[in-house]
Amino acid sequence: MDTQTTIERAQAVLAGGCDSPVRSGWGVNAPMFVQTRAHGASAYDENGRRYIDYIMAYGPLLFGHTHPSLVTNLDEIARDGFVWGTTHPEEIRLAERIRSYLPSMERMRFVSTGTEAVMSAIRVARAYTRRNLILKFAGNYHGHTDLALLNAGASAYTSDAAASGIPAGVMRDVVVARYNDLESVDVFLRGREDELAAVIVEPIVGNMGYVTPVSGFLEGLRERTQRYGALLIFDEVITWLRFGLHGAQGRIGVAPDMTTIGKIMGGGAPIAAFGGREEIMRVLAPEGQTFTGGTHGGNPFCVAMAHRVIDLLVEHPEYYDYMDGLARRLAEGIRGHFRERSLPYTVVQSESIVDFKFRPGPPNRNYDDALAADRVKYAAYYAAMFERGILLPPSQNEVMFVSVAHTHADIDDTIAAIGESL
Ligand SMILES: Cc1ncc(COP(=O)(O)O)c(C=O)c1O
Known part of the structure; x- marks a missing residue:
């Protein structure tokens, strides 16, 4: 054929x-x-x-x-089933391991894709701050939920708002600033500082070519979010494990309030996570009023794959x-x-x-x-x-x-x- x-x-x-x-x-x-x-x-x-x-x-x-360590003996990790719909010790151990490398993720939740991780982090940020406005950057890509797609990098395409299926209402609560440009952040936020729930950013960008943050840019976002009572979310879906076990945040030395991770961590299997400071993550049900969940979240197969990935990096x-x-x-x-x-x-x-x-x-x-x-x-x-x-x-x-x-x-x-x- x-x-x-x-x-x-x-x-x-x-x-x-x-x-x-x-x-x-x-x-x-x-x-x-x-x-x-x-x-x-x-x-x-x-x-x-x-x-x-x-x-x-x-x-x-x-x-x-x-890689043989990732594709050999898969039946060993499938033997007890792919998905249980219950909490299990290996999932807890994975969260502990991740937190040891990314201490800003004091509490986390597992999901299947980077898209879900970002969607969930934004919901949590909005619930925690009781505000709606999200500031993101043109050319960063955060998956394909409505607000994440606005002026996004990678292969996202949202030139015509009506045809894109993204409600106009969504756009009222998002501003898109220029990466590496704190002045544009200030211009877009002027008069709306009290509405700001979170700034989401790829700390090092891989979705508009490779773009590194200029000196002071991430620090400036950290300072502004603190000043406005908003959260700083690092989308490390590409950068965690690409730039070592401590991710971009470990390298740059700026600690976000929340982090999203995915991609490499599953060694090819779909697993991602979002997390942040304990007090923030406490808005999630059953402790709080905010819902995220999922049939496949933390399933034992993908969790076992993530352990294999971390093992490989620790051993090599x-x-x-x-x-x-x-x-x-x-x-x-x-x-x-x-x-x-x-x-x-x-x-x-x-x-x-x-x-x-x-x-x-x-x-x-x-x-x-x-x-x-x-x-x-x-x-x-x-x-x-x-x-x-x-x-x-x-x-x-x-x-x-x-x-x-x-x-x-x-x-x-x-x-x-x-x-x-x-
Ligand atoms: C930085 C970043 N965040 C989020 C996503 C979305 O991840 P997924 O494709 O697993 O939904 C991507 C995907 O390319 C990404 O590069």
Whole structure:
């Protein structure tokens, strides 16, 4: 069966041919990539052709696709069942482990996806402060609940409010400021400071390319939220475990009131969490009046996977250095190509993330920078790399993720393919 037929079949039965629009290839004007298999750092198409995968499922696959510690003996953790609908000791132990690395999560609750974690955190923040207004940042992505989608990064698309299905009422209680720009925070909040329930932010951003907070930005958010009696929520769905066991908050030294985590923590299985200071989390039922819940929350299978992930990172602290070494080599290789060709693009690399945009000048600082990148060039580059067996994210808002499974040979092949593609 050829790929065209599969795509036609997908379009006939899946809305838009896929479960998440970025997968359709619309961001790069390319046919949808149909995958049948994955192993290590490789993705395979229907014809068995191998691609070096830098999408890595948009973040969860810190260890690649099939790390033996994550995919072996799964029957051991399935033997007692996938989902119980009850509280269990391993779930408690997982929460204790997470809190030992992220002390700001004094109390937490497990959910299945980052979207749910953010939705729940916002509800808790609103209940705790008895206020409604949420301030978020353009180009940050917090999942696909109504308010999170406004002017969001990643592949979110909400240009027409009426057609987007997001009620106008939702928009009254959200303001969208510019990342790395405290002045814009002040402008958008002016006169509404007393309404502010929470500021939600990706402390380090991976959804408008790779964007780091400028010095003083997160501290400024911390100071303002405290001054206004509002909460600061760090969305660490990408950054927790990507930047070590202590996440972005441990690295930057700013403690949020609430945190959301997900992606890597499940080793491919769907598990996420939200949490924060004890007094805040006490608004949740049955202690308080605020409801969140879920059939799959804290299910023993996903919890066991999360333990495997943390075990792996504790047993192999060298993994971070290994990935950093690979990513550095890749970034240097790309820089070399740019120098040779006098191309004005800046490559950023931080640990296992490598990123550059087709926009001259410094790396992205905010969503305006991200939107100024040349989409047509990226689409051509994506196609040229695809032809050479390299699978890049089909959107310029995403970044390249290197994993434990990538090899030096993969990196060298990728650098060679980039040279040819440019
Ligand atoms: C920072 C951030 N928050 C939340 C989410 C939503 O997570 P999920 O796709 O698991 O719902 C994402 C997903 O990309 C994300 O990058």
